[in-house]
Amino acid sequence: MYPGKIRISEYDYELPEERIAQFPVNKRDQSKLLVYRNGNISDDNFSNIGDYIPAGSMLIFNNSKVIKARLLFGKETGAAIEILCLEPSSPSDYENSFNARKTTEWKCIVGNLKKWKRGPVYLEFKYNGKTGRLMAEKSEAEGDLWRIRFRWDPEELRFEDVLEAAGHIPLPPYITRKDQESDITDYQTVYSEVKGSVAAPTAGLHFTSDVLSDLKNRNISVSEVTLHVGAGTFKPVKSTEATEHEMHNEHFIVTKETLQKLINNQGKKIAVGTTSVRTIESLYWIGVKLISSDFSESALRLGQWEPYEIKSDVSENEAIKAVIKYLENKNLLSLYASTSIMIVPGYRFRLTEGIITNFHQPRSTLLLLISAWTGDNWKRIYGYALENGFRFLSYGDSSILLRTY
Numbered sequence: 001m002y003p004g005k006i007r008i009s010e011y012d013y014e015l016p017e018e019r020i021a022q023f024p025v026n027k028r029d030q031s032k033l034l035v036y037r038n039g040n041i042s043d044d045n046f047s048n049i050g051d052y053i054p055a056g057s058m059l060i061f062n063n064s065k066v067i068k069a070r071l072l073f074g075k076e077t078g079a080a081i082e083i084l085c086l087e088p089s090s091p092s093d094y095e096n097s098f099n100a101r102k103t104t105e106w107k108c109i110v111g112n113l114k115k116w117k118r119g120p121v122y123l124e125f126k127y128n129g130k131t132g133r134l135m136a137e138k139s140e141a142e143g144d145l146w147r148i149r150f151r152w153d154p155e156e157l158r159f160e161d162v163l164e165a166a167g168h169i170p171l172p173p174y175i176t177r178k179d180q181e182s183d184i185t186d187y188q189t190v191y192s193e194v195k196g197s198v199a200a201p202t203a204g205l206h207f208t209s210d211v212l213s214d215l216k217n218r219n220i221s222v223s224e225v226t227l228h229v230g231a232g233t234f235k236p237v238k239s240t241e242a243t244e245h246e247m248h249n250e251h252f253i254v255t256k257e258t259l260q261k262l263i264n265n266q267g268k269k270i271a272v273g274t275t276s277v278r279t280i281e282s283l284y285w286i287g288v289k290l291i292s293s294d295f296s297e298s299a300l301r302l303g304q305w306e307p308y309e310i311k312s313d314v315s316e317n318e319a320i321k322a323v324i325k326y327l328e329n330k331n332l333l334s335l336y337a338s339t340s341i342m343i344v345p346g347y348r349f350r351l352t353e354g355i356i357t358n359f360h361q362p363r364s365t366l367l368l369l370i371s372a373w374t375g376d377n378w379k380r381i382y383g384y385a386l387e388n389g390f391r392f393l394s395y396g397d398s399s400i401l402l403r404t405y
Contacts (some may be wrong), residue, residue: 006242021395037402056267062201063224065192068167073121082111098160125166196228203273227252270354282339284350287319300337343369
């Protein structure tokens with residue numbers, strides 16, 4: 001059922017500026033942990049999170065890796081033009097675009113666009129003690145995004161090398177300082193692997209090798225998905241009704257091995273971060289679509305409101321088995337799909353049985369997702385965090401949100 005009217009003003013709270021963490025804690029797992037289970041709220045240290053996860057559970061991590069997607073160009077007039085690379089356009093897949101030489105095209109957000117009327121902009125960068133040059137040209141507009149064509153010298157460099165040398169870590173706008181050398185590692189999970197995100201899946205920033213070893217000793221397994229986080233994660237809901245907000249499409253990858261683990265796991269499935277929630281929930285609906293469309297590839301793109309429009313009595317395992325069947329029919333080892341799913345109050349969760357997440361901005365789609373999971377208790381949870389010294393947003397503290405166990 002379509003969610004109907006959801007007034008974004010009902011998902012607002014006062015967040016003092018000083019509570020927005022500008023830096024992480026010195027040691028990742030020494031952040032604070034809010035524990036919500038059975039309607040009760042308490043707090044602990046994140047390093048003890050294993051005490052609150054039932055044995056036999058499976059944690060689902062997003063292993064996407066943040067790229068240096070923020071490029072700062074200057075015009076001859078002195079105007080600064082900022083380009084944030086969101087996703088590849090030509091070539092359209094990440095691997096080929098990162099490996100491209102001479103030229104590539106990306107969908108981008110352009111800052112100070114009014115100062116960039118026509119012509120290319122340039123950026124010089126250093127690599128291996130030498131100087132390179134990157135040129136950017138506007139191609140065409142796509143909604144609030146622009147297709148930007150990049151060319152560079154020397155041509156033997158891959159675009160991945162150019163970004164590494166010329167780009168900046170794309171810290172979110174509420175971190176009001178300049179990026180620093182420390183952010184290269186701080187704004188990256190210890191298990192990040194697949195390059196493509198322009199924002200970290202920040203719930204995972206608290207995990208260390210010590211915490212992961214402790215979880216393994218407790219018979220808590222780990223599985224991974226890949227969802228490349230776009231700038232849409234910071235896009236504010238400007239409309240009065242939340243359902244008028246348009247989500248950016250995001251690409252995700254799930255291996256056949258992970259799909260099999262989702263079926264075989266007898267414990268709780270706990271998503272680490274809202275991106276993992278969106279990925280595994282999208283998996284269910286893509287499985288449903290594959291079944292209903294006779295395994296058409298059109299099913300591999302999930303629209304923003306499709307989960308509310310499709311009537312389904314397909315079980316979770318049946319949906320995942322349908323995805324596996326699709327992969328086997330195509331002789332593939334991984335599912336490559338995309339989603340614009342917007343999880344709001346009234347959504348029925350299919351695969352998610354627990355969430356580990358940071359504290360999110362007022363009036364945001366992420367807060368709507370938390371409300372969909374906790375109901376009106378989100379107000380108690382956030383009130384407790386504000387009253388007990390928790391740090392908020394990307395570099396802030398964490399929470400584990402469990403319902404009835």
